[in-house]
Amino acid sequence: MEILSATHVFKAFEKNEVLKDISFSVAQGEVVAIIGPSGSGKTTLLRCINQFETVDYGEITVCGDKMVTIEEKRETEWIQTEIEVEMLSDTSAAEELLEEGAVTKETQLVERVINPGRSVYADKETLRKIRLNIGLVFQNFNLFPHFSVLRNITEAPVAVLGKSKQEAEAIAMELLQKMGLAAKANEYPYQLSGGQQQRVSIARAMALSPAILFFDEPTSALDPELTGEILKVIRSLAEEHMTMVIVTHEMAFARDVADRVIFMSDGVIVEEGPPEQVLGDPQEERTKQFLLRYTEN
């Protein structure tokens, strides 16, 4: 069963196109890692799915609920345009053309947008329902500093789902137990290490029993020795068949825990597939370059 599907998603900030025709889906129990250089659009994609940004065009469905649907189809056409040969970036080809018969112009296929299309968002109630089906773990944890660890986890189940305090606390303690943090229940976030704070924020997201859990570079704000504990938690969630999408820079981890790796660059999905394939034997030049640069560092 598909938990999430996104099709033909476009998003631009002013003139800057950040997502260009992104389509992907996540099946139940699947762990998907999204990798790619900074500015490739992976965080924007995550923010669009989590309703922090609105898409310009496309369709997103979460657990069968349509968050945004295509109302009017996007139309483009390929047109031939003449360009000056001197302007071609490939100078050897230009020279050849010029030698052949004093050609000064060459035609090139360019995609032109006839109709940008139109997408509409669902009503407030559906959007809220979708929001509760998605859990989100932030790079900077974003725990509530004025709440104890326990209350950070119980507040949403009580205030949003209407659970009783006892029930919410029982769930929270069970989650904290799993995270190895039961002893910290009554402490405040500032008293915890970064790794512990991130584990609390995972427990906080899990307390609403979401259908899918998103991680936005969950280890980027942590010391290398603390990332291990987060990866251990994510691995154990994967073993329980939690559906997860992880935006990460940890290649070894993506290879280890993900069922599928998506490589994004310049707002498009360049390549996707099993980790051994995408990370071990990439087919696309851009993926190879990225991985090469990554291993160099």
Added chain:
Amino acid sequence: MKVDFGTLLPAMLQASLTSLAIFFLTLIIALPLGLVIAAGRLSKHKVIRWPVQVYLLIMRGTPLMLQLFFFFFGPFYIFGIKGVSRLAMCILAFGLNYTAYFAEIYRGGMESIPVGQHEAAAALGFTREQTFFKIILPQVVKRIVPPMGNEFMTLVKDTALARVIAVVELFDVAAKAASGYVSTVPFIVAAVFYLVMNAIVGQAFLFTERKLDYYR
């Protein structure tokens, strides 16, 4: 002439009650209203933000004494309304003036809360109201305690301005006694009264700061 403490002290205590009434009623108006104005100042809509900015400019850009005169004489000079209560107009002027200062303090506090707090709350499904009252406001309160302490102390001293529209408060009684007795003693007594009031305010804020020290 010898100062008669037997009559001076009860009169000053009595007048202090008026000063305290101005102090507390101003707070009752300005503390909640400041929050509303701060929200308006932070609004995305120009039609709301612009008038709020004009209000803030006028209230913070003109003397409180001038505002007191305006509120007291305005009703009669402009609308011909007679017999407005001095104390009521005094409290209205103080309330609207302090609202402006409180609003800017609230705004600073709200803007200092990281956007991640709003996003985390939204991701967890909190409504806008829940996010504000459960997540944002408690953190704002902690951050604005020190600047609010300043404003509260200034307000205690500013109550002395009420005298310009003939509200009989602590400083008014002291000044009249000083000229009556041809003595600076009533001024010194009034100074002690203000000092005691502000010492209490200072302690209350210190206590609040410690109370909110359980998190960072």
